[in-house]
Amino acid sequence: MNKTFYLETFGCQMNVVDSERIVALLIGIGYGQVDDPKSASLILLNTCSIRDKAVRKAYGHLGRFKPLKDKNPDLMIGMGGCIAQQEGGALLDEFPYLDLVFGTHNVHRLPELVQQVEENRVRCEETEFLDMETRLRLFPSRTGGDEVSRFVTVMQGCDNFCSYCVVPYVRGREISRPSREILEEVHALAGQGVKEVTLIGQNVNSYGTRQSGEASFAELLEQVNAVEGIERIRFTTSHPKDISPELISCFGRLEKLCKHLHLPVQSGSSNVLRAMNRGYTREHYLDLVARLRETCPDIRLTSDIIVGFPGETEEDFTATMTLLEQVRYAEIYSFIFSSRKGTAAADLPDETPAAVKQERFERMLQLQTEISRTTWEQDVGQVCSLLVEGESKLGDGQMFGRTTWNRIVNFPGTPDLVGQFVDVRITKSFRNSQLGELQG
Ligand code: SF4
Incomplete structure (x- = not known):
């Protein structure tokens, strides 16, 4: 019988990269990838646990595969990623139809783990x-x-x-x-025709600071900027406390660095921060924004915001609203606080009613929708360079490409x-994309 796998990926770019690796590893042991879980002999979910909603979504998807296992007991089902790392073997107890659990540091072991399940019909977990x-x-x-x-x-x-x-x-800890x-x-990617690289990590700004003799992140950007064939560079995610003056200066002097920075602020209130x-x-963050705009006047910023953090008062929330008005982000990714087991904030008293948090969230979205609309409408009539x-x-x-500001244009x-x-x-200009006409 043909060995085939179906893979679902949830969450951030780190999971996307891990999933690329999962695909390569499984193809390496003779599996072919399929788009339909019904025709797979192995189903894998690469999960995210950053918010309660993401966890519920992953469990919901897992539940959908149970009837397939009931029909075909030889079907293998596995879970990896952040939920797997957090819950470990408890998942095997909770979901009797799950065969395999592998953690964020154990992706490389997947071929052996799959073969163990396949050959010995054992259920296994590896999350060290x-x-x-x-x-x-x-x-x-x-x-x-x-x-x-x-x-990358x-x-x-x-x-x-x-x-x-x-x-x-x-x-795990930073490395x-x-x-x-x-x-x-x-260099290898440039050699095969890749034009744009996005350097990724949980906090790229502190790149190299834990290893003596290693380049700083700004130096790394300079080195990537010098690679022939690469025309655009992006990076994510950036922690505001680790942005150095050298990194800010990169936006003024590295011609390949795109004019977009995702700089999560989370709240406009120093008390909440x-x-x-x-x-x-708040003041330090605003100072960074001013220096970035001084260095690169047409840079566009995006951010993450958490509304309703435990203890957030109306005054704290107003500080977030005024920060949005002041910074005028091109986009924000906003969420109502979601308590995560094992984190320090899970133990904080939280007296704000859910309805108040919801109302603040909606007020904020309304403000930001207008700011985003105005930002993107500025581009109408302008000529932009796209990487197709x-x-x-x-x-x-219709084709699509992105502008330097990471906006999709069809x-x-x-x-x-x-x-x-x-x-x-x-x-x-629309809510999530733009339309354009080829020039020349
Ligand atoms: S910087 Fe903070 S929010 Fe970002 S990954 Fe680390 S702990 Fe999480």
Whole structure:
């Protein structure tokens, strides 16, 4: 019988990169990937536990596969990622139809684990954190494929312990990948036609600071900027407390660095930021924004905001609203506080009623929707350079690409443009994308 797998990925770019690795590893042991779980002999979920909603969604999807297992007892079902790391073997007790649980540090072991389940019909779990030396050897990297834009992992884990966040518990402590290896990967990607790289990690700004003799993040950006064939560089995620003056200056002097920065603020109130253990104040954050805009006047910023953190008063919330008005982010990704087991914030008294949090959240969205609309409408009539990534979901002879601000633009074009930079006049702006017309 043909061995096939179906994979679902939830969460951030780190999981996307882990899933790419899962695909390569399973293909390496003779599995073929399928789009329909009904035709798979192995179903895997790569999960996220950052918020309660993400956890419920993953469990909901897992539940959908139970009837398939009831019909076909040979079907193997596995769960990886952050929920697997957090819950470990308890998942096997809770879900009798689950065969395999693997943690965030154990992706490389997947071929052996799958073969164990397959051959011995045993259920297994592996969620141990690895030591630093082993992690350094196993940094995810991938070449091959035909995409024009790729993620490159530069660091993993986090030492910041923001009081609401599970990442340090499910991804482990911070570790930076040697710059030599990163550059080798970027050169290899450039050689196969990749035009844009996004350097990723939980907090790329502290890249290199834990390893003596390693480049700083600003130095790493300079080195990537020098790689021939790479035309655009992005990075995420950035912690405001770790942005150095050298990094800010990169936005003024590295011609390949895109004019977009995702700089999560989380709250506009210094009191709430202290309770979140974020390590900066409102004033410090605003000063960073001013310096970024001084260095690169047309940079566009995006951010994450948590509404209804335990103890957030109306005054604290107003501080977030005034910060949004002042910074004028192009987009925000906002959430109502979700208590996560094991984090410091889970023990904080939280007296704000859910209805009040919901009302604040909606007020904030209303304000931000208007700010985002005004930001993107400024582009209408302007000519923007796009890196063409592929055929648009709109179909009908439409292609799509991204501007330096990471905005998707759909335009009438032909598939031979993929991987090229084209000039497009923006004709319309929508909530999540823009429309354009090819120039010249
Ligand atoms: S910096 Fe804070 S929010 Fe970001 S991953 Fe680390 S602990 Fe979580």
